Every structure is written in structure tokens, then in C-alpha cells.
Amino acid sequence: MAEIKPQNKGTKQLFRNPVLEKLSRTHISVPIIIFFSYAGGLLYWSVTHTTLSAGLTTLLFFLGWLAFSWVEYMVHRHVFHMATYTKWREKFQYMMHGVHHEFPKDKDRLAMPPLLSVTLGTILLLLFRLIMGDFVFAFLPGFLVGYASYLGVHYMVHAYQPPKNFLKVLWVNHGVHHYKNGEIVFGVSSPLWDYIYGTMREKETKTQHV
Numbered sequence: 001m002a003e004i005k006p007q008n009k010g011t012k013q014l015f016r017n018p019v020l021e022k023l024s025r026t027h028i029s030v031p032i033i034i035f036f037s038y039a040g041g042l043l044y045w046s047v048t049h050t051t052l053s054a055g056l057t058t059l060l061f062f063l064g065w066l067a068f069s070w071v072e073y074m075v076h077r078h079v080f081h082m083a084t085y086t087k088w089r090e091k092f093q094y095m096m097h098g099v100h101h102e103f104p105k106d107k108d109r110l111a112m113p114p115l116l117s118v119t120l121g122t123i124l125l126l127l128f129r130l131i132m133g134d135f136v137f138a139f140l141p142g143f144l145v146g147y148a149s150y151l152g153v154h155y156m157v158h159a160y161q162p163p164k165n166f167l168k169v170l171w172v173n174h175g176v177h178h179y180k181n182g183e184i185v186f187g188v189s190s191p192l193w194d195y196i197y198g199t200m201r202e203k204e205t206k207t208q209h210v
Contacts, residue, residue, distance in 0.1 A: 004101045006178055011106045012099055023115060025108035028155040031117050035148040038121055039141035046137035057138040064142025071143075072150055073193035077186040104158055104178050111151050150189040157188070176201045 015021040043061075046052055052060075080097035084090035100109055112120070121144060128136040153170060162171035169191070177185040185201050187194045194200040 004098055004182075006101060007103050007105075009105055011103055011108070014095055014099060023113050026111055026113050028107065028111055028151060030114050031111045032148045032151050034114055034118060035121065035144045035151075038118075039144040039148070042125075042137050042141045042144075046134070046141075050134040050137055052134060052138055060135055060138035061142035061145075064139040064144075065146040065149075066142075067139075068143045068146030068150070069187070069190050070193055072146070072189060073187050073197070076188070077197075077199070081183065081186070101178065101182060107155070107159060110155050110158060146189070153189045173201065 013021055014024050043057075046057060076097075080093070082089060082093050084093050100106070103109070111117075124143070125136065125140055128140055132139060154174075157171045157174045162168040170188070173185045173191055173194075174188055181201075184199045185191070185194055186199055191200060
């Protein structure tokens with residue numbers, strides 16, 4: 001991703017069409033409510049229309065949550081920060097994520113627009129249903145709750161001061177990504193995959209002292 005200087009305040013218009021511009025923005029509570037509700041509905045269906053045991057449902061739920069944390073990392077690293085060697089890729093990357101790096105305090109662009117989010121969630125339901133059968137009704141809720149939790153964490157690290165407890169590391173890590181080096185520390189809700197794939201911020205520190 002091309003170097004973008006973060007602005008501490010302000011916003012940017014992405015679309016000339018006022019309807020599209022409006023659809024590109026959302027209050028953070030809207031997608032969080034949508035995905036928690038979506039997950040709750042799927043779990044209810046699992047209880048009332050499948051024979052999955054409580055233990056298997058719990059296991060699949062947390063596997064879904066873990067799977068989302070991996071998808072969060074991979075999408076952030078390889079899609080949002082894709083190489084912009086063509087004009088089309090540069091424009092696409094900026095609309096998807098570059099604008100957020102330029103205006104990280106713009107609270108209306110800290111989440112995927114609801115219409116797109118619901119569409120994506122439904123596509124995942126249909127796809128996973130073909131692959132997993134009834135297991136999807138326990139796995140996908142964990143995936144969606146993982147996404148909703150990510151949205152909440154991402155919003156808080158941009159909108160609030162860090163807490164004075166162990167969660168402060170999430171603020172510090174994301175601050176490094178935005179204000180020091182946008183090519184490391186891709187995990188927002190968890191640093192797990194940064195450690196596994198070697199993109200944690202300590203890597204930069206060691207390199208600087210070689």
C-alpha cells in the first residue's frame with residue numbers, strides 16, 4: 001500500500017452519488033447488532049432443527065470464532081494491503097482500506113456497510129451449508145460473533161483512550177500499524193496470527209538494531 005499520512009480528524013467523500021456515499025458509511029452499532037442477531041438466529045435454528053449436541057455446538061462455535069480471527073488477519077494483510085501496481089488496484093485498495101488509513105478517526109467508516117455485510121453473511125451461510133451441512137448452524141455463529149467482536153474492538157481502539165489493563169496491548173498494536181508501520185501487526189482483535197506468521201511488531205524492532 002502506498003504511504004498515506006494519517007489525518008487526526010476529517011473525512012473524505014468517496015462517491016459523487018449521494019446515495020452511494022451514504023451507503024458507504026454506517027454507525028458502528030448497526031452491523032454489530034445485525035451480526036449478533038444473525039448469529040443468535042442461527043444458533044436458535046441449530047437447537048430447534050438439528051440434532052447437534054451442546055458440546056459439539058460449543059466446539060464448532062469456538063472453531064468458527066478462531067476461523068474468523070484467521071480470516072481477519074489474512075484479509076487485512078493480503079487484500080486491504082494488496083500491492084497497488086495498477087491504477088485499478090490502487091483505487092480499489094484505497095476505497096476498501098486506504099481511506100481508513102488516511103482518516104483513521106472517521107467513525108462512520110470503521111465497519112463494512114450493513115447492506116454489504118448482510119449480503120456477505122448470507123453468501124457464507126449458503127456456501128458453508130453446502131460444505132458443512134448442519135454443522136454450519138453452530139460454526140457460522142462463532143464466525144459472525146468473531147466479526148462483530150472485531151468491529152467492536154476496532155471501533156474502540158480508534159474512538160477511545162486505551163484502558164489501564166491487559167487490553168491496552170490491542171490499542172498499542174493497532175497504533176503501531178496505523179502510525180509507525182502499516183506492513184506489520186495486522187491482527188486487530190487478537191495478535192495470535194501476527195505471532196504465528198511473524199508480523200508482530202517486535203520483528204521491526206529487531207531489524208532496526210541489526
